Amino acid sequence: MAEMDHIQRALALAERALGSVSPNPAVGAVLVRGGEVVGEGFTQPPGGPHAEIVALRQAGEKARGSTLYVTLEPCCHFGRTPPCTAAIIEAGVAEVRFSLLDLNPKVSGRGKGELEAAGVRTVVGEGAERAAEINEAYLKHVQTGLPFVAAKYAMSLDGKIATRTGDSRWITGEEARRWAHHLRSQADAIMVGVGTVLSDDPRLTARDAWETPAAPRQPLRVVVDSQGRTSPKAAIFHQPGRSLVAVASDAARKPFQQIGEGVDAVAFPGEDGHVDILSLLRYLGSREVTSVLVEGGGTLLGSLMDAALIDKVYAFVAPVLVGGREASSPFEGAGVARMAEALRLQRVRVETLGPDILVSGYVHLPMVAKDDLDRA
8 A cells, every 4th residue: 555545544534533533533544564564543522542542552563663654743741641752762663654743732733743763764745635634623723722613504596595585494304404413413513694594493403314413512503683583482402402592682581591401592792783703603613613514594604704704615506596685695794895805715626415515615715834735
């Protein structure tokens, strides 16, 4: 197996950790000695071993003199677990090839330095772009304290997310809806506006093909409801996991305080009696929410776009025409005045999901260290 094959295997392992390890990064590791894979692993849930430790334990004595392929710089500090660099050095690993420097200020090149000081060779940059995508949320959170914000919506060919009567079930087919639940299972939180709750009464859970909650860790459900109009009987409050209602005043919190301990209501006063979205995102970041999947509606997505708070877009497009001047569109808000000011997505990807199309891309690319870009 070639060197790039080893890092590709490590990246595939890292993907398996997504959705279960936040606020830690999702990392994959492969140990190779004499051309043979002697150990591999991926990050376990918080409190469990990191990818490197899983691989080292599997390899045992075979780790001595080996090369470690890992998707992120090994940690060098005590957190929930001891530092990985010490274990790598003690195991006698000869070389570490990793995709990205860890932008966490507690690491950020120090892990690399510790390894080199102990005589371990290091190589940085293989698979950097994919590694940054896998850990796009972690990288933003450790640098800014804010969660990574992805906008996700389904629309018709003529750009409608619902009919003029508000009906939106179902625009896309089953395969696209399954993929949407996959996105939910990888997010720390799902956010919607109060209009979506009032019109659709969604559950906002990550579900499987049989419509049952599938993920062992359900995302936090967040409703942006400035005036506190959501019914305490709404479906979101009676699902596995926790819910948060973001309101604009302390008075608007009252209807939600007696629902149960799984429901929080927090005020984020903003202009004109609306929720201050940036304050809400800062609060979520302080709760170690590293990623938010925003599912609409148009008012919420429009306000996030106007405030330049969206990092990535997932647009599911169905081959149907809805029409209607009053039919809803994905983004409302003020918008841009000139086409030259329109947001242009980067690293655009187009996929076919049954009869539907998924167009995804970045508004803001994942953060990486300059060293990673130079070597990639």
